[in-house]
Amino acid sequence: MFKSIFPRNFVKLIALCFFCFVAVNVSAQDKTKAIGNKPRTGSSNTSFDAVKGRQVGIEMSAGKKQVQLLRLNFHTQNRSNDSIPFKVNVYQMAGKFPNEANLVKDEIKGYIKKYDNQETHQLTTVDLSPYNIKVAGDIVVSIEFLTTKPGSNIGFACGLFNGGTFHKDTEAEPWKKIPVVGVDFNVLVKKLK
Secondary structure, rough: OOOOOOHHHHHHHHHHHHHHHHHHHHHHHHEEEEEEEOOOOOOOEEEEEEEOOOOEEEEEEEEEEEEEEEEEEEEEEEEOOOOOOEEEEEEEEEOOOOEEEOOOOOOOOEOOOOOOOOOOOEEEEEHHHHOOOOOOOOOEEEEOOOEEEEEEEEEEEEEOOOOOOEEEOOOOOOOOEEOOOOEOOOOEEEOOO
C-alpha cells in the first residue's frame, strides 16, 4: 500500500488552496457589470415621436475608475409600421445637464423594430464593444433618431423615481429633463485596470 510522505492535513490544505485560486481567478475574469436603470417590460409611461435629431437618454454612474461600454439595452413599444433607425451618443455630465461634446466618435447605429402585435415591449440591443468607448464618472447615454416618422409614438419602458429622462427635441435646442420617470436604458460595461 502506498504511503504519502505528506500528512493528510497538508494534502487538504493544498487542495483548499487550489480551489481558492480557481475561485479567485474566475471572479477576477468576471469584470463586467450593468449600469443604468433596471430592465422593465411593463407599461410605457413616456413616449416620443421619432423626429430626426431628437434624443432620449438617461444619466448613468460609470464609477470612479474607467470602464469600457459593451452593450446598450432598452425596451420599447414602437407603434408605427416601420423600423426606426437611431444612433447612440454618450456625454459626460456637466452639472445638471449633459456636456455638448459627444464621446462617441463613430456613428453607432441601431433600429427599433417595427410594430409587432405579439410583443408588448420589444428589446433593442446595440453592441458597443467594437467602438472602444471608455468612460468614468457620471455620463448620459442617449439614442438620437435618424429619420422623422410622423405618428411613430415610441413608448419606452420606464420606472418611477429612478433619475429621470433627458431629452433634446432638436439638435439646436438645449437638453430638458423629465424628473420623475426614467427610461429603462442600461449598459453592460467592462471594468478596466
